[in-house]
Amino acid sequence: MYLSKLFIPLLKNNPSEAKIKSHQLMLRAGMIKQSSAGIYSWLPLGFKIMKKIEQIVREEQNKIGAQELLMPTIQSAEIWKESGRYEDYGDEMLRIKDRQGKEMLYGPTNEELITEIFRSSVKSYKSLPQLLYHIQWKFRDELRPRFGVMRCKEFFMKDAYSFDLSDDEAKKSYNKMFFAYLNTFKRLGLTAIPMAADTGPIGGDLSHEFIILAETGESKIYADKRIFDINIKKHTNEDISINSLRKKYDEYYAVTDDKFNKKDFDKQVKKENQLTTKGIEVGHIFYFGDKYSKPLNCLVDLSDGKKVNVKMGSYGIGVSRLVGAVIEAKFNNNLMKWPDSISPFDVALIPSINKNDKTSYDKALKIYNSLKQKNIDVLFDDTEEHLSAKFKKFDLIGIPYQIILGSKSDNDKFEFKEIEGKTEILSLEEIQNKLLIKRNLN
Ligand code: ATP
Numbered sequence: 466m467y468l469s470k471l472f473i474p475l476l477k478n479n480p481s482e483a484k485i486k487s488h489q490l491m492l493r494a495g496m497i498k499q500s501s502a503g504i505y506s507w508l509p510l511g512f513k514i515m516k517k518i519e520q521i522v523r524e525e526q527n528k529i530g531a532q533e534l535l536m537p538t539i540q541s542a543e544i545w546k547e548s549g550r551y552e553d554y555g556d557e558m559l560r561i562k563d564r565q566g567k568e569m570l571y572g573p574t575n576e577e578l579i580t581e582i583f584r585s586s587v588k589s590y591k592s593l594p595q596l597l598y599h600i601q602w603k604f605r606d607e608l609r610p611r612f613g614v615m616r617c618k619e620f621f622m623k624d625a626y627s628f629d630l631s632d633d634e635a636k637k638s639y640n641k642m643f644f645a646y647l648n649t650f651k652r653l654g655l656t657a658i659p660m661a662a663d664t665g666p667i668g669g670d671l672s673h674e675f676i677i678l679a680e681t682g683e684s685k686i687y688a689d690k691r692i693f694d695i696n697i698k699k700h701t702n703e704d705i706s707i708n709s710l711r712k713k714y715d716e717y718y719a720v721t722d723d724k725f726n727k728k729d730f731d732k733q734v735k736k737e738n739q740l741t742t743k744g745i746e747v748g749h750i751f752y753f754g755d756k757y758s759k760p761l762n763c764l765v766d767l768s769d770g771k772k773v774n775v776k777m778g779s780y781g782i783g784v785s786r787l788v789g790a791v792i793e794a795k796f797n798n799n800l801m802k803w804p805d806s807i808s809p810f811d812v813a814l815i816p817s818i819n820k821n822d823k824t825s826y827d828k829a830l831k832i833y834n835s836l837k838q839k840n841i842d843v844l845f846d847d848t849e850e851h852l853s854a855k856f857k858k859f860d861l862i863g864i865p866y867q868i869i870l871g872s873k874s875d876n877d878k879f880e881f882k883e884i885e886g887k888t889e890i891l892s893l894e895e896i897q898n899k900l901l902i903k904r905n906l907n
């Protein structure tokens with residue numbers, strides 16, 4: 466992509482409405498544009514990053530055997546009346562009527578709809594367990610939308626639902642998801658800690674919020690800091706391994722506000738291991754048994770002919786919130802820094818271009834074409850701006866690698882710079898190999 470052609474409306478100054486860094490930087494880098502309070506358009510750069518996050522979320526769901534489907538954004542009020550949540554959900558639910566006066570709503574979550582789909586199609590224990598998910602826009606009429614994409618009204622969420630025959634089986638599904646979440650956040654370059662949480666309006670008795678540390682986070686957390694040292698890489702996708710990983714996390718105290726108890730904290734965690742700080746909730750998982758399958762009459766036949774309500778769990782990840790959360794975790798002043806796995810481009814190509822002399826442009830174009838041929842996604846700064854101005858812009862955009870054609874480059878060796886890191890002088894082939902290796906690591 467040529468920078469001159471990219472639709473990227475950069476802002477010079479911090480917009481006054483943006484209170485936290487991720488919001489400021491996303492507006493400044495032309496990633497999003499507010500359409501009305503708490504509702505955003507995703508511009509090409511922001512959208513591309515969000516799609517990469519979505520894809521990683523999807524791959525990790527698929528790895529544990531979850532199947533993707535797509536439910537609509539607009540739901541009928543009827544099933545919500547059946548579950549009893551139509552009233553309970555309150556003002557956060559956006560209620561709509563169609564031309565026949567039928568009550569509809571823009572889905573804030575999908576427990577009812579997925580249960581309805583399940584009950585009308587699955588009748589026998591033989592079809593269980595099932596893990597289903599979709600990645601879809603949600604709407605919650607938040608009282609105070611704020612912090613850009615962190616807390617908005619319309620947001621993009623992955624939500625998964627598990628269906629099992631017994632509590633024991635259901636907990637296996639829960640643990641699988643737990644494992645998938647740790648892997649997902651790790652691939653996004655984040656350390657997300659599962660914290661025991663209250664189940665809130667979703668209900669049920671087992672729940673974890675996945676929190677990344679950030680001063681601007683809205684969740685207050687209390688943890689034994691040794692929980693950060695658990696090595697998830699040692700674990701595999703098998704039940705035994707996943708269960709032992711769950712157990713390891715359970716060994717350490719880690720809770721959010723609503724579950725905090727000072728006495729327990731002091732009793733269970735030595736002073737030097739106590740960590741009290743703030744974080745951003747990027748995922749939330751629940752086990753709630755038959756809370757929805759009962760009122761919605763979702764039953765399956767057992768082998769002896771008896772019928773049971775299926776045991777369900779639900780599992781959310783804030784895909785659009787993650788774009789902001791990654792920035793909060795990685796920014797440095799006015800510099801964003803995307804992990805390789807979700808960077809909008811693999812590399813930036815930054816030549817110093819002279820109006821009257823086409824040689825540097827031609828040289829850059831050659832490099833550009835060669836990278837494209839290797840399927841390396843490169844953003845070519847073909848503008849005639851000063852190098853220093855270009856660097857400022859690329860700091861903001863946060864592509865992790867730069868090829869700079871300036872004073873340090875000669876005929877066939879170029880400056881290869883890691884953002885906020887070291888610079889090497891390398892041949893094009895060496896640069897390509899490096900980039901391809903980095904890509905394979907993701
Ligand atoms: P919160 O406690 O932040 O209000 P929640 O508990 O209501 O979130 P869930 O119902 O668990 O959220 O939704 C799953 C995920 O969706 C959350 O972990 C979060 O990452 C994301 N999410 C929830 N509400 C919003 C929102 N208003 N804007 C952006 N992302 C959101």
Ligand code: MG
Pocket residue numbers: 674746749
């Ligand atoms: Mg929550």
